[in-house]
Amino acid sequence: MKIAIAQLNYHIGNYEANTAKIISHIKQAEQDGAELVVFSELALCGYPPYDLLERKEFVQHALKAVELIAQSCTTVAAIVGCPELNPEPQGKNLYNSAYFLAKGQIKQVVRKTLLPNYDVFDEYRYFQPNTTFSLVEWKGLKIALTICEDIWDDQPVANAFSRDRLYTLSPMQELAKLEPHLAINIAASPFSYTQVDIRRNIVCNKAKSFNVPFIYVNQVGELVFDGNSMVVNANGAMVAKAKCFEEDYLIVDSETLTMSPVIEAEPTDTIALIYKALVLGVRDYFQKTGFKQATLGLSGGIDSAVTLVLAVDALGKDNVRVLLLPSQYSSDHSINDAVALADNLGVRYDIVPIEPIFSQFNEALSPLFVGKEANLTEENIQARVRGTLLMALSNKFGNIVLNTSNKSEAAVGYGTLYGDMNGGLSVLGDVYKMDVFRLAHYMNRKSEIIPNNTIVKPPSAELRPDQKDSDSLPEYEVLDAILFKYINQNQSPQEIIAAGFEEATVLKTIRLVNMNEYKRFQTAPTLRVSSKAFGMGRRIPLVAQL
């Protein structure tokens, strides 16, 4: 059977656009002689809908849309992810379901069994878990249809406790008893640079363990979902693969999978993947929120430089303009480096010196600050003057301020709330500083777009004379390694020290992370590229003593 794989980008709650996109791919599949076309998890409403699933009209809209789509399935059948009302009077409102549409009708509905409820996932908040198993049969082909997490029953348990398995049930094991010819999994599986190969291995292992060919259909778009849909033969070898970070559409023949040539795993360039994820993330966030233009403050430092290149690659140079906001503490080279980058990219820039406004703040506050020395307060005022100028540009011209903070800074609170932490979107908030450097080198791989001086000079906030990041923070090589273990791997201070890091540095770093939860609570939404980003996927109580 010819089966079409539709790896698409869906917009949460935009039923008109999602429905049109799904129907157009059903028509395409029909034209291409496919007998089945597969869309991804909750494709119809978009993922993750979160508490929109508690709005009855949101779900009703989905149910109407799936009926409409069913009518398009006259010759070709389709599998579409969509919420389903729980028909039982007890339990959660909904199931997370895969609708099998054929002959103009909803022929069958398959429900998700394993509901992820960790990191950014809150599925148990909305969905009742499935407990019964049956195959989908279409033109003699018996399909084991599962939804995303259903095949992750034997995932490595990525937490600090020694556990074998997160789940006590294996949907594929149940379905295998029914002797399927083919397995299909529809997914909304986000990218993480820390687990590039894990998903592929899971799909390949499932195919091999149950000796069944496997079609895996993921989506693309903001969160960030990376696509990478794949087809695996019954020996567990990959025979087809969709693009990463782009919509894609491909057709496979389920009968010839065993004869198809095997695709070897591509060499993984983590930095290139992060770059692609961030470009997609920025572009998609703007498209889905209805904005076209971005602004940011260009300091001459590496974080704003890398953010600007990403913004230009995502939105186009004419849709980005920047402000240079020098103070009396800004070095000449900072301004020169910023100007050189803007010129290299062909981006409009304006220079607004902040010193006159900063002075006015100091003057206004001087009666209150009599006898007090200048300290962090005055540094923060500078950052807030900059943040206010950027927001003024944003308000006047209707663009979004891009936050330029990196994950290392965000982790230790090296940033000013309502100042340089401003922004509608944090582009680098899940990228540690050392990876920001690597991104800069990657961006310069063909020619020097980011001035070399921006990359090689010691990082500095330039909020007082001769300030350097290393005055108050460990070197970034060390800092990032500690942060990765603490935040991404949930290691304890004792484990990190045992791994060879200096105790004082570890304890200081961890103290900084814990005492700055309040700043991150108010931080901009952050593009997620690792297994543990700040934001929805990491929930720490603010009043805790740690």
Add this chain to the structure above:
Amino acid sequence: MKIAIAQLNYHIGNYEANTAKIISHIKQAEQDGAELVVFSELALCGYPPYDLLERKEFVQHALKAVELIAQSCTTVAAIVGCPELNPEPQGKNLYNSAYFLAKGQIKQVVRKTLLPNYDVFDEYRYFQPNTTFSLVEWKGLKIALTICEDIWDDQPVANAFSRDRLYTLSPMQELAKLEPHLAINIAASPFSYTQVDIRRNIVCNKAKSFNVPFIYVNQVGELVFDGNSMVVNANGAMVAKAKCFEEDYLIVDSETLTMSPVIEAEPTDTIALIYKALVLGVRDYFQKTGFKQATLGLSGGIDSAVTLVLAVDALGKDNVRVLLLPSQYSSDHSINDAVALADNLGVRYDIVPIEPIFSQFNEALSPLFVGKEANLTEENIQARVRGTLLMALSNKFGNIVLNTSNKSEAAVGYGTLYGDMNGGLSVLGDVYKMDVFRLAHYMNRKSEIIPNNTIVKPPSAELRPDQKDSDSLPEYEVLDAILFKYINQNQSPQEIIAAGFEEATVLKTIRLVNMNEYKRFQTAPTLRVSSKAFGMGRRIPLVAQL
């Protein structure tokens, strides 16, 4: 049997303080001749610990502490809430458990069956649900011990879907088969002014349905937990009750409960309860984050006035200082009203006119804004100048800025991000505007603390000449009613219109709510007093089309 009820305030992660507090109450109960003392849900680690439960050292600390506490239980037994490691290699890491401590040991561990995973609750993220049932037996007394949600199996399903029950299992029904003499529920049940009587009815109904006396032990503190622990006889009548919003300790005799006089339900003054909840919330947030002093901007309007009274009642007048930040658009009466309030409360105030700073911003931006008319941009700059001045005071003197926005404003986005939305804690962010007026009247019930003029004048942001809230928003009576239906009751636009509200007003209001999710994403943590506050308990994707 004499049983002590310890209704205490626990600090998340502060094992030293929580352990000491628990042990001291065990000693007290011993002295008082009690044979059992009951503490509340997850008392030992504090509630809600959220992702701290994913840190192994956090859980290990709890396990050590409970062993230590067990040693104090020589003559008296204790029930203490504490996480438990899941001994099985499959499933979630932990159980949410009640430890029964007696004779110096952990005698028995009872696990929570129903795990709330809605609103602010994420328990399924961490805990495996219990599936087996047994009683705790102590000196011949057979106790049906449950944890919080376990008795909420037949709660009214407060969502938009027509559902009978959220859960398919009733722990009390299972335990009743074992013929207990007494039921005990340990809880971490937050206050909500929208469901004051529901909890009491649930406890009373359980007692009556299963014909068993019932001891319900809640906690107090930030979130906000309101206490209101209670004892109900086997007829479902309340015979003892702990204080609301305060720590309390009481002793009951399980054998004489049926003879104890029945306590009638007190008349409920919702506004008085909200007042108490907010005072406790502010005080507790400061204590637990290690701060003593607060500041806020006093505008002469009602929101900042009510916030100031709450801050003074929570922290004391010497721990609060305010800034008056008038602009050229501020009316004289605003300054007079603000000064009068500060004087009435004996709070230090300073006046910092913002016009010189505002002018400097305008001047700096004028080359960029050539040909553009003054609009919301300039209004936002004023708000951000004020926000920056408040943060400067906060930074210099180490106090917390209290955010003064109310829930109606927060809902429709009537506030400036990084401006008047600044703050370490939002005091009124879960209080609709009409209730802010009611709070002001309540505060003035004995004498005029808040100047009458502040209460009676039309609300205005005073960011341009003669501005009034009603220029751009519906009247607050109407606005609040629509918002309550949409946000707290999850009603659809159609349902709200059908209830008699003008269609255009409903649609405009809902549009404003939906288009301002991005502002609320970066808002200060908010004291929760209703069943649906902004923040952790309400999760709306920012990129959705609604």
